[in-house]
Amino acid sequence: MLRDALVHYLEDIESAVRELNDVYVEHYEEEYLASDRVNLRIRIRFATGYLLELNEAAILEGGNIRHLGYRYHFQDTKNQLIFRYDNTPHYPNLKSFPHHKHAKRGVIAVEKPSIPNVLEEVKSIAQPAE
Numbered sequence: 001m002l003r004d005a006l007v008h009y010l011e012d013i014e015s016a017v018r019e020l021n022d023v024y025v026e027h028y029e030e031e032y033l034a035s036d037r038v039n040l041r042i043r044i045r046f047a048t049g050y051l052l053e054l055n056e057a058a059i060l061e062g063g064n065i066r067h068l069g070y071r072y073h074f075q076d077t078k079n080q081l082i083f084r085y086d087n088t089p090h091y092p093n094l095k096s097f098p099h100h101k102h103a104k105r106g107v108i109a110v111e112k113p114s115i116p117n118v119l120e121e122v123k124s125i126a127q128p129a130e
Contacts, residue, residue: 003035005060010038016116021127022047036060049077050126054115072118074125082125085113 010030017025027043042054056070071086081102089098096109113121 003032005063005065006032006036006038006058009058009065010040013040013042013115016119017042017044020044020119020123046122046126048126050082050122051075051079052118052122052126054118056115067112070112072113072115074118074122083121085110085118087112 014028017028024045024047025042026045027041029039029041031039031041033039037057037059039057040054042052044052044054046052051074053071053073055072057068058065059068060066067087069087071084071088073084073086074082076082082104084102086100086102087098091097091100091107094100094107094109096111099110099112101108101110
């Protein structure tokens with residue numbers, strides 16, 4: 001069944017979110033628009049005050065998940081951007097167009113990261129070392 005691949009994909013993300021320590025999941029929504037399309041919205045607040053918002057629209061094509069749009073936004077306790085990955089097509093000169101990362105030093109070319117990889121990146125910043 002087509003939906004099974006999306007279900008497994010979402011289960012992997014949910015598992016990665018559950019592995020985070022000292023966080024409050026303010027919002028977690030999986031919206032199935034069809035048997036082959038899902039929208040995901042997650043808002044995670046860290047005990048340290050940092051905020052991570054994960055938004056993506058994904059579709060299943062030929063047994064593979066394709067991301068129609070995504071935005072992974074991470075900010076500090078003063079609501080200042082730490083980084084944001086997205087695929088909004090507004091930097092056509094980047095090698096990775098439309099994929100890019102907004103960082104403190106500017107916009108850089110990157111490929112789309114997986115949500116578990118974003119969570120690992122965020123943990124290294126937002127969660128104090130044990």
